[in-house]
Amino acid sequence: MTQLDFYTILPLTVLTVWACVLLLADLFIPKDRKGITAFLSALGLAVTLGLTITQVGHENTGFNNMVVVDGFAAFINILLLASGLLGIALAYGYIKRMGLERGEYYILMLFSLVGMMLMAQASDLIIVFLALELLSIPLYVLAAFARPNLQSEEAGVKYFLLGAFSTGFVVYGIALIYGATGTTSLSGIFFAASNGTSSLLLTIGAALLLVGFGFKVAAVPFHMWTPDVYQGSPTAVSAFMSSGAKIAGFAALLRVFATAFPSIAIDITAILWVLAALTMIVGNISAISQTNIKRMLAYSSIAHAGYILMAFVPYGNKEVLPISIAAGLFYLVSYAVANFGAWSVVIALEKADGKGLEISDFAGLARKYPALAIAMTVFMLSFIGFPPTLGLVGKFYLFRAVIAGGYTGLAIIGGVTSLVSAYYYLRVVVNMYMHEGDPTIENEEWLNFTIATTAIATVALSFVPQWLFVMASTAVLRLL
Amino acid sequence: MKFLFEPLTLLTFFPLLGVIVLLFMNSEAKTAIRWVAMVTSLLTFGISLWVLSQFNASNPDLQLVAKYSWINVAGWNIYYYLAVDGLSILLVLLTAFLTPISLLSTWTAVEERVKDFMIFFLLLEVGMMGVFLAQDLFMFYVFWEFTLVPMYFLIGLWGGPRRIYAAVKFFLYTMAGSILMLVAILWLGIYGNTFSVPDLIAKGSIPTGIQWWLFLAFTAAFAIKVPMWPLHSWLPDAHVEAPTAGSVILAGVLLKMGTYGFLRFNIPLFPEATVKAAPWIALFATIGIIYGAAVSYAQKDVKKLVAYSSVSHLGFVMLGMFALNVQGVSGAILQMINHGLSTGALFLLIGMVYEQTHTREIKVYGGLWKVMPIFGTIMLIASLSSMGLPGLNGFVGEFTILLGAFGSKAIGSPWYAGISAIGVIMAAVYILYMFQKMFLGPAGEITQHHQLKDLNWRELLTVTPLLILMFWIGLYPAPFFNLIAPAVEKLISALPL
DSSP: OHHHHHTTTHHHHHHHHHHHHHHHHGGGGGGGTTTHHHHHHHHHHHHHHHHHHOOOOOOOETTTTTTEOOOOHHHHHHHHHHHHHHHHHHHHHHHHHHTTOTTHHHHHHHHHHHHHHHHHOOOBHHHHHHHHHHHHHHHHHHHHHTTHHHHHHHHHHHHHHHHHHHHHHHHHHHHHHHHHHSSHHHHHHHHHHIIIIIIHHHHHHHHHHHHHHHHHTTTTSOOOHHHHHHSHHHHHHHHIIIIIIHHHHHHHHHHHHHHHHHGGGHHHHHHHHHHHHHHHHHHHHHTTTTTHHHHHHHHHHHHHHHHHHHHHHGOOOOOTTHHHHHHHHHHHHHHHHHHHHHHHHHHOOOOSSSSSSSSGTTTHHHHOHHHHHHHHHHHHHHHOTTTTTTHHHHHHHHHHHHTTTTHHHHHHHHHHHHHHHHHHHHHHHHHEEEEEEOOOOOOOOOOOHHHHHHHHHHHHHHHOOOOHHHHHHOOOOOOO | GGGSSSHHHHHHHHHHHHHHHHTTTTTOHHHHHHHHHHHHHHHHHHHHHHHHHHTTTTTOOOOOEEEEEESSSSSSSEEEEEOOOTTTHHHHHHHHHHHHHHHHHHHTOOOOSHHHHHHHHHHHHHHHHHHHHHBBBBHHHHHHHHHHHHHHHHHEEEEESTHHHHHHHHHHHHHHHHHHHHHHHHHHHHHHHHOBBBHHHHHOOOOOHHHHHHHHHHHHHHHHHOOOSSSTTTHHHHHHSSSSSHHIIIIIHHHHHHHHIIIIIIIHHHEEEEOOOOOHHHHHHHHHHHHHHHHHHSSSHHHHHHHHHHHHHHHHHHHTTTSSSSSHHHHHHHHHHHHHHHHHHHOOOOOOOHHHOOOOBBBGGGOOOHOOOHHHHHHHHHHEEEEEHTHHHHHHHHHHHHHHHHTTTTTTTHHHHHHEEEEEEEHHHHHHHHHHHHSSSSHHHHHHHOOOOOOHHHHHHHHHHHHHHHHEEEHHOOHHHHHHHHHHHHHHSSSOO
């Protein structure tokens, strides 16, 4: 292991070691002071964030080209670590209130984050698989964290079974790809495929990978688990899962397909087109009939997976690829910010007995807690893609990439489904502002902090998106 | 930071200062809140007059240009680009003029959540100004969509019994059109490598086949907003449920965003498609004129009657605009202002009597003139203006439009204008019918049982400026035409006619 090898995984190593240390240290932290674990976890994330930022602008590969550091990985990792910090902030008060306060919560999050970050850096299918498992297993545990709550246990088991199933697809896909090309390295596959070994086996392998990742990012028709799992899991976990796991899944999907499979783009593009269209349509239409806010947000997260998938469709087109990757990354940021905000508002309204999760429970929020209602309105507008929020800029950017790639039809589907989405997002606003009710909320410092930061960021960044654009468009893949 | 000191930046974003002040005010201090909003909107009107004084009427080009690079990565070339020309100057003035009047009308009508109301209203003014001044498609789209949000809340929070339905319908309908426009905007942005409208026009020559699709996509957004028949069904709901001030702004300014959109974007950006589409637009406009008038006549609710009359009046605007000659287009622009004045006045007056009686059903009124003579006189003037009596503003606009439409090469047939002229007669029928039922004849239920008070000084102050302008435009419209003419001539001369 050379120094360079070590450098490529430095942030990951630090976070892993820190998580292991915390696991031990947590034993000595008294039960009623688990806030210390939360603080220490956040500290670890902050240090890792600092290390990751030093990697910006560098390009390295390590471990015989199995792990890579590039602008893309750095961008995704910064986003993931920021999500981790927000995830801790909104969980801190929540798990205490719900009686789930155990130190493992934060530590599992850290382990999962290591997996997510590795996913963004993986340039070998074996590492992709390793990262996938590392990110998923802690999430299975977290989903069932509220045991003996039956819903939470069900969520955990369901997520585990379907997750394991999808991992099977990934492994099978990797095996077929290895069979077709004789290598698992992304660059190796690229060379083998462009040298004419683009066989049916390779295409099937790639399609199976797509299925596996489709489960992770909740793309239709692999989305069935999402509403149940997001509804059953502790809300803080759903918030983290719907942002973090999605970011990581998309990171891997982008890297694997853009680096390894450009030669079979003709076959895959059609599949991606259909997946994106289906995901947007089914996600948005199913969300309309939801009455539970967690389920609605689950379907909304499916729908947004569809929007992000749109950025993948032109992946075989070398000219459009950079802007579509940048657009995908930008959209991921805008989605993650609004998503954390929206889930935080849900957490603020959730009661210890699991009440307060119906959309009708938002009635009258604007009169009693105007600031919270304004924040939620901002998040909903951002999800719809309305000014003055980051969501509008994200959609603008994304649709532009798709149209530049020549898929105007897909952009129109995206637009029309946004219109559909306006209906159910507005229902939350209607409930908050135009119906009478007497909601009560939990006032927790860190939760309020999360809501305030995400709301301000959603509005403010929409006026000065320039630097984020620059970051996203320089965060291009180290392509071959 | 230099863009902050441009006159048009000031004009667009000045109401935001009021919003910021309002945010820090105690929501119980209702009178103070009203005054802050009022002063803000009056100052904005003052700024708009100052902008007018800086405006050179003989120059057909964009003026007071504020153009700064805003988002400029990866071939985006988005500008912060505000400018005004003859096509928009009157609409800018109208916006700044109607806002304080609308606010004055809410003085006693809005008692609930006054602070929120004023904030949304001032935000709406920012959005409307932005729509008329933005010369970059991205910026325009942001403002265009943004106007929906405050209006949605104005209808949904302070509206009538079916306000939620109306608000959501308004939002979704408008957004449906905008989505297609968004796709077309993006296509243009990629094609021209810029979103700046003047640059796109200068680049010119979009292939005719594609022009047609882009034209349709923009038309979808604007035709819903106007609204053109058969996309008008959101309008009666929104108007009936909206609070008075909301109706005034909705009819006075928001609908003009649609007609203005045609003028600013469709005609110069897609000249070939425009010329080809002119007879079709004229057809739909004519249907709208007759349909709107006929449906107005059948209404039992006076607000709905005025709402449907808007469909008819805006049909005239569209007909004139797509006559694609100087008379037609100038008439159309003037008629946009006229409609804002006369319909605005009608909504204000209806709101005043509704505040006392809480009903808008025509048949329960009757004999109002005897009880409220001042109100009756003003209502009569506004009605006559709306139906286009010579000497009042409506006549000037409609006459010019019909003149333009008769001789239009683009429309190609005088029949559209001929049939539309029947709409003028029909307008007289439904307006006079309404006036007769409400103001003349024996006293109706409401008139008998209510102690109706005539207009007070505040209400008079609200409508007087509108009346003055009605007479001014009716008797001496030259200054208004002079403002419009050079820009219109430039617009028309670029068309392949």
